[in-house]
Amino acid sequence: MTAQLAEKGTHARVPTPRGPLPPSRPRTPKRERAFDDVPRWQIYVPLGLYLLFTLVPFYWMLLFALRPAGSTSLVPWPMTFAHFDKVWNERSFGVFFQNSMLVGVATLVTTTLVALAGGYALARFDFRIKNGFMLALLCSQFIPGALMLVPLFEIFRELRMINSLGSVIIAETVFQLPLSIILISGFIKNVPVSLEEAAWVDGCSRFRAFRAVVLPLLRPGLIAVGSFAFVHSWNHFLFALMFLSRQDRQTIPVGLNTLIGSDSVDLGALAAGGVVAAVPVVIVFAFIQKWLITGFSAGAVKG
Template identity: 70%
Template sequence: MTQTTLRRDAVLPPPVQTSAPPRRGAGRVSRWQIYVPLTLYLLFTLVPFYWMVVFAFRPRGSDSLLPWPITLENFDTVWNGLGFGIFFQNSLLVGLASLVATTVIALSGGYALARYSFRGKQLFLIALLCTQFIPGAMMLIPLFEIFRTLGLVNTLWSLVIAETVFQLPLSLILLSGFIKNIPMELEEAAWVDGCSRLRAFFAVVLPLLRPALVAVGSFAFINSWNNFLFALMFVSEQEKFTIPVGLAYTLGEFSVDFGALAAGGVVAALPVVLVFAVIQRYLVQGMSAGAVKG
């Protein structure tokens, strides 16, 4: 019995030395470390918007901290008196046209970059990245000369072309990265079933590109909507102004109508806020998927 007991004890594993239990609260982040920075960030971000809304909705001459009593007089002045209805229409046309042109061109170019191998492909991608470091102000004179030669100065088409050209590099990179993540086997299966390459693209690839297309289109629209420099330099007639240029012309030489300026700011910001609220889920998905190397 003694030998059996010793033999069993001999094959037992050595005792495991456990580390000391972690101290209470170690590695945990307290609530104030989260809420205080977030509160400061929200204050820094939302306070200007709050004051814009207050000035836009409160009566002229009032110094109340709340927009009460609410009045739409400033919006009537901006929309009818200053012609913001026409500015809004021009911005909408330029934004939608830039969205369609950028998305269509970037879709075809992104597919070519993702699926085909050709000489100079890496050099082309490097050139696309390098264009992101060129400020738009440096291209004003060359673009103005080109548009003057083509007879496009003082037309909305000049804004559409300029916005599309400046949006294309980033859009091409995003869409090509997203298409690389789509397995080639899906298209090959469609080819085996008798689909042409174009039909397989529309039937298989295009439905999977919805988040990327939303991301690219929304960025193209918002950047076109907010652009001030091109609209200021290429358009001189008031009937063809966009909203950013119209906001600049609300500033008088000796006085500023803060109520009208704030109402114009609300009109300019509202479409952008609505777009982001609707497409934020697709936007995050499209950006993250396009940033992953396939």
């Protein structure tokens, strides 16, 4: 009897508990757990030192721009805007600002449009010289812009475009296109072709399918490419110095160079001009930072 009960007990079913099971705790990745074990000060102290190292030059520039001439105070008090009035009115920085803005916006638009067309061709079509063309685009990034100043100057002189903002816009666009085409091509490759094929089945043309399906997904990439084209053209000095000799056609980098004399430098006016040159770029990046990070980290499509 005991043996039968023991045998029957071995085959008995274990009763299962009734009711919902308790929720399981999500597992934390090992990398996140490793960072959780790090003391906070080991993260914030290096970041604080880096932030201090980055912001000190900007504070020094603001200090010279806002304190009176001849003052040695480390705090801009009493505050004065005389340096800004001098560079904006007497040094024609209002004209320089308009020229730089026109060059930057025009370069942004032309670079983005041409790079969008070229990137789509590289991403969606196969042709015989595709690999050679990509190699040429990559190799062009190793050519310094200073080597092309004399040939470009001769070309623009024959076209009668010297002292024209169009010459600077064309030169900036040409030098921004290789990298921009490569980046846009990579973003378009991340968009599944099946999305366009589904639009074609619904009766859309290739251009309409691209505009309705692909283009909205490329917004982070387009913002990243356009912002770098704008900043590069805004800060570039050589092309504007070489192709624009008239004062009413010069841009902000060339205008800052005119504040540096052979015997002396007006530090207050130079710092005020630097603030005028830096503020638009800071504002642009402050508004597009989330799109910029998304464009370079996640690509055009998630999942």
